[in-house]
Amino acid sequence: MNNHSIRISLSRRTLGVSLRASLISLALAAPAFAADMQMPKDLPAYAADKPLPVPEIAKKTLENGMTVWVVPRAGVPRVDYVLSFRNAGLSADDPALPGFASTLAGLLSEGTDKRDSKLIAETAQGFGGGVGAFASADGLTISANALASKAGPMLELMAEIARSPNFPEKEVTLAKANALQGLKAAEAQPGFRAERAILSAVYGDHPYARTQATEAGIEAITRDKLVAAYQARVRPDQALLVITGRIDDDKAFELAEKAFADWTTTGDAATAPAATAMKKTASFVHLDRPDSVQSSVRIGRPAIKATDPDYVPLRLTSTLLGGGFSSRLMQNLREDKGYTYGAGVGFRAQAVGGALVASADVRNEVTGAAVGEFFNEFKKIGAEPVSAGELDMNKRYVAGGYLISNQLQGAVAGTLAANWLIGLPPEFLGEYVPKIRAVSAEQVQAMGKKYFAQDQLSIVIVGDKAVVEQLKDYGEFVDQK
Amino acid sequence: MTPMRLTRSLLPLLIGLGLSAPGFSASSDRWDIPVAIKTLDNGLTVVVSEDHSAPVVGVSVVYKVGMRLEPKNRSGFAHLFEHLMFEGTPNAPEGTFDKVITGGGGRNNGSTRPDYTNYIEVAPVSALEPILWLEADRMKTLDFNAKTLKNQQDVVKEEIRVNVQNQPYGGFMWIDISQHAFQKWENNHDGYGSFVDLENASLDDVRAFHRDYYGPNNAVISLAGDVTPEQGFALAEKYFGKIEARKTPAPPDVSEPLNTKEKRITQPDKLAQVPAVAVAWKIAERGSPDQAPFAVLAEVLSGGDASRFYQSLVKGKEMALNVDFLFGLTGPFEFDGPTLLTIFALYKPNITADQLIAEMDVSIAAIVKDGVGDDELARVKTGMLSDWNNSMESFQERADTLAKFQALWGDAKVVNQVPGWIEAVTSKDLQRVAAKYLTAANRTVIDRKPVAMIAAAEAAAAKPTK
Numbered sequence: 001m002n003n004h005s006i007r008i009s010l011s012r013r014t015l016g017v018s019l020r021a022s023l024i025s026l027a028l029a030a031p032a033f034a035a036d037m038q039m040p041k042d043l044p045a046y047a048a049d050k051p052l053p054v055p056e057i058a059k060k061t062l063e064n065g066m067t068v069w070v071v072p073r074a075g076v077p078r079v080d081y082v083l084s085f086r087n088a089g090l091s092a093d094d095p096a097l098p099g100f101a102s103t104l105a106g107l108l109s110e111g112t113d114k115r116d117s118k119l120i121a122e123t124a125q126g127f128g129g130g131v132g133a134f135a136s137a138d139g140l141t142i143s144a145n146a147l148a149s150k151a152g153p154m155l156e157l158m159a160e161i162a163r164s165p166n167f168p169e170k171e172v173t174l175a176k177a178n179a180l181q182g183l184k185a186a187e188a189q190p191g192f193r194a195e196r197a198i199l200s201a202v203y204g205d206h207p208y209a210r211t212q213a214t215e216a217g218i219e220a221i222t223r224d225k226l227v228a229a230y231q232a233r234v235r236p237d238q239a240l241l242v243i244t245g246r247i248d249d250d251k252a253f254e255l256a257e258k259a260f261a262d263w264t265t266t267g268d269a270a271t272a273p274a275a276t277a278m279k280k281t282a283s284f285v286h287l288d289r290p291d292s293v294q295s296s297v298r299i300g301r302p303a304i305k306a307t308d309p310d311y312v313p314l315r316l317t318s319t320l321l322g323g324g325f326s327s328r329l330m331q332n333l334r335e336d337k338g339y340t341y342g343a344g345v346g347f348r349a350q351a352v353g354g355a356l357v358a359s360a361d362v363r364n365e366v367t368g369a370a371v372g373e374f375f376n377e378f379k380k381i382g383a384e385p386v387s388a389g390e391l392d393m394n395k396r397y398v399a400g401g402y403l404i405s406n407q408l409q410g411a412v413a414g415t416l417a418a419n420w421l422i423g424l425p426p427e428f429l430g431e432y433v434p435k436i437r438a439v440s441a442e443q444v445q446a447m448g449k450k451y452f453a454q455d456q457l458s459i460v461i462v463g464d465k466a467v468v469e470q471l472k473d474y475g476e477f478v479d480q481k
Numbered sequence: 482m483t484p485m486r487l488t489r490s491l492l493p494l495l496i497g498l499g500l501s502a503p504g505f506s507a508s509s510d511r512w513d514i515p516v517a518i519k520t521l522d523n524g525l526t527v528v529v530s531e532d533h534s535a536p537v538v539g540v541s542v543v544y545k546v547g548m549r550l551e552p553k554n555r556s557g558f559a560h561l562f563e564h565l566m567f568e569g570t571p572n573a574p575e576g577t578f579d580k581v582i583t584g585g586g587g588r589n590n591g592s593t594r595p596d597y598t599n600y601i602e603v604a605p606v607s608a609l610e611p612i613l614w615l616e617a618d619r620m621k622t623l624d625f626n627a628k629t630l631k632n633q634q635d636v637v638k639e640e641i642r643v644n645v646q647n648q649p650y651g652g653f654m655w656i657d658i659s660q661h662a663f664q665k666w667e668n669n670h671d672g673y674g675s676f677v678d679l680e681n682a683s684l685d686d687v688r689a690f691h692r693d694y695y696g697p698n699n700a701v702i703s704l705a706g707d708v709t710p711e712q713g714f715a716l717a718e719k720y721f722g723k724i725e726a727r728k729t730p731a732p733p734d735v736s737e738p739l740n741t742k743e744k745r746i747t748q749p750d751k752l753a754q755v756p757a758v759a760v761a762w763k764i765a766e767r768g769s770p771d772q773a774p775f776a777v778l779a780e781v782l783s784g785g786d787a788s789r790f791y792q793s794l795v796k797g798k799e800m801a802l803n804v805d806f807l808f809g810l811t812g813p814f815e816f817d818g819p820t821l822l823t824i825f826a827l828y829k830p831n832i833t834a835d836q837l838i839a840e841m842d843v844s845i846a847a848i849v850k851d852g853v854g855d856d857e858l859a860r861v862k863t864g865m866l867s868d869w870n871n872s873m874e875s876f877q878e879r880a881d882t883l884a885k886f887q888a889l890w891g892d893a894k895v896v897n898q899v900p901g902w903i904e905a906v907t908s909k910d911l912q913r914v915a916a917k918y919l920t921a922a923n924r925t926v927i928d929r930k931p932v933a934m935i936a937a938a939e940a941a942a943a944k945p946t947k
Contacts, residue, residue: 149510338633400588
């Protein structure tokens with residue numbers, strides 16, 4: 001239902017600055033210039049860095065097991081709420097019902113014991129905000145925000161949605177019909193098919209591979225299944241509530257108690273899935289898209305969970321390789337070769353595993369050459385130590401990202417909850433930049449060698465079948481739907 | 482990607498506005514933004530919004546040139562030029578710009594719109610001076626270089642492939658709809674450009690465009706965040722003060738009257754699997770008393786799940802998968818020439834676009850006849866106030882909005898007036914504006930259908946009727 005957002009383009013890079021997504025970033029260092037290039041002689045130096053602000057988090061656990069964290073802020077007159085449930089997301093779904101948790105999340109705000117979907121939407125609008133839910137691999141998250149003066153009523157509305165959704169039959173039927181059409185619309189996008197194929201290549205049979213809905217899976221959803229899954233997954237002993245904004249600790253805890261303290265639950269909570277397999281044979285997959293004018297290239301492998309000791313150095317390594325305009329892949333494939341509008345690497349670290357996925361969409365005739373340049377960069381980062389200048393530039397880039405995101409109260413709440421879902425403690429947020437600064441050139445090279453070796457990397461190409469012959473040197477490609 | 486329904490619109494740049502209606506939001510929910518403005522001797526206008534809540538600063542440099550003013554045989558040039566602004570100068574060779582900002586911990590981007598082109602950065606405040614140096618350096622001159630021109634011609638063509646040619650719907654709700662709705666070339670050509678025009682762009686074109694439109698007198702720079710107005714003005718003087726003003730060509734008259742005859746186009750889509758429709762009306766010009774009512778009307782009709790179109794088309798009649806609106810390529814207050822309000826929806830294969838539009842007309846007619854009730858109007862305005870506040874939270878977005886308002890309205894302080902304009906909108910205003918503009922005669926419609934659907938319909942039509 002949400003695959004058809006309109007993207008206004010004509011930007012230098014639409015993938016560019018995503019401030020809401022996460023607080024993965026940072027670095028400030030000496031006021032010297034980072035990169036290894038001759039800097040213009042008149043260019044002023046960076047000023048001295050200001051101290052790194054670290055969010056102060058007030059914490060409390062309700063008697064029913066719900067964790068509550070509060071981060072008061074003095075900025076925009078708004079309060080943000082993020083309520084996350086562990087082991088309640090896509091990886092908890094029955095293999096026959098992939099994507100089920102997304103439907104479950106969407107239906108929470110389509111009717112409660114007190115209000116129908118229309119009244120919920122109107123009520124939220126009247127509070128100057130919104131409320132909605134989404135599923136990720138490891139959890140289900142309800143988010144809400146409102147004008148500061150409506151902080152109390154909005155939390156009550158959010159609690160109503162979390163505690164007494166009633167999944168009206170009519171809404172379930174409509175959600176299924178729209179999900180089927182939405183799936184058809186999504187299948188027309190090359191990126192959607194590429195994502196499904198690379199997840200399958202990387203994770204095999206693990207639940208992390210099944211984040212996209214299927215026609216059969218949507219058709220098999222029933223109200224009974226939704227109610228049962230809701231009861232098993234949406235429960236206070238598996239929940240974290242983060243509150244940020246124009247509200248003080250006492251008031252926030254008082255509102256949280258009032259909205260959630262009498263919420264009880266029965267039965268056992270769901271548990272996390274088994275860890276993902278680290279070693280996997282690389283596969284080479286072509287998805288036919290006749291007359292496609294570009295090839296969507298995805299190159300990936302299983303990686304690590306967020307709590308792995310390699311997490312921080314690998315984060316920095318993936319940033320250096322493919323995390324922005326100055327990254328090696330962007331400089332090579334876009335700024336030097338002109339093969340693509342954007343090339344990058346995504347490092348997805350989750351609760352029980354992770355993945356590295358590099359991507360670019362390139363014109364047909366350079367498909368093989370583009371894959372070759374990806375591998376050149378992967379090889380180089382494992383073979384040669386990164387220079388002090390490039391390392392420092394990337395550390396500062398990560399640190400800056402932390403500061404930039406930290407300016408936004410919704411991003412702070414969202415990142416705290418997302419970290420919690422993947423097993424990272426609240427302190428991690430404030431420790432992240434110092435940890436990034438401590439990474440050495442040797443560590444980056446070791447990460448390159450360990451995680452970007454060619455024989456571990458699967459390749460997915462979505463495009464016209466004529467491009468496959470450019471890929472002979474990289475593997476035996478199999479056609480998949 | 483993330484399916485959160487927390488914003489009223491899917492357009493990141495679309496700003497809602499508004500003020501509280503009595504009894505709904507409290508005065509504590511008003512958020513006036515500090516705005517200080519100074520114009521340098523060379524004509525560069527400097528805007529500063531001081532906010533020390535984070536050691537971060539947002540920067541936006543807006544040039545008063547966009548797609549409307551690009552040369553006629555050079556469609557897409559304003560956007561190609563925007564890319565070239567990142568490709569180096571005689572002082573700072575290609576690569577320097579990105580590396581200095583990356584090393585400063587910052588992010589940068591640029592985008593091209595009909596009436597402006599904006600260049601934005603956000604960074605730890607320790608990087609402010611190098612960023613200002615870089616912006617001033619590329620305002621002075623560029624490294625007009627055949628290699629980077631060729632490189633960015635390739636990159637822009639890939640951008641068009643990835644966003645238009647290789648995607649279902651291909652941006653028809655903003656590219657094609659303008660081509661059909663407007664009469665003047667300035668308003669109706671494809672701002673992404675044809676490959677032929679892009680390939681024909683020469684270094685002389687690049688030089689002329691920079692000389693004519695990228696002088697300090699045709700620009701605004703805005704800073705928001707951990708900087709005082711005194712500091713901001715002094716730094717602007719230090720880095721930009723010596724750049725000489727350059728003559729800017731007189732703008733053409735791009736105005737157009739409302740349309741007087743409906744246009745309906747059916748387009749085949751080779752990639753799409755689900756049909757879609759774009760329904761667009763020409764709207765009131767910037768500064769018209771109808772402008773704020775238009776902003777409210779769009780929200781009443783299709784701003785989120787509580788809106789009338791969502792409730793009738795997605796919920797009640799179950800005809801559409803989504804209903805979204807666009808104000809051209811920007812927001813309801815960020816244009817300065819003919820612009821469309823466009824409704825975009827994916828619809829279900831068992832209905833027709835005509836049925837969908839007929840249902841929209843029912844909602845519009847209801848507003849023309851009965852207006853909008855007090856409760857509904859109040860909650861829509863409350864939502865718009867909140868959206869307006871939210872658009873001012875990020876230092877980057879705040880700097881950019883202030884720069885755009887200074888460039889388009891001649892006064893960045895308008896950002897603090899807009900909530901009052903919204904608050905003043907009455908039900909009668911909505912009736913008047915709906916009746917005047919949301920008519921069939923002023924409407925352009927594109928029904929975008931999967932080719933397989935068109936082929937099936939043609940085959941059925943070819944069969945002898947019973």
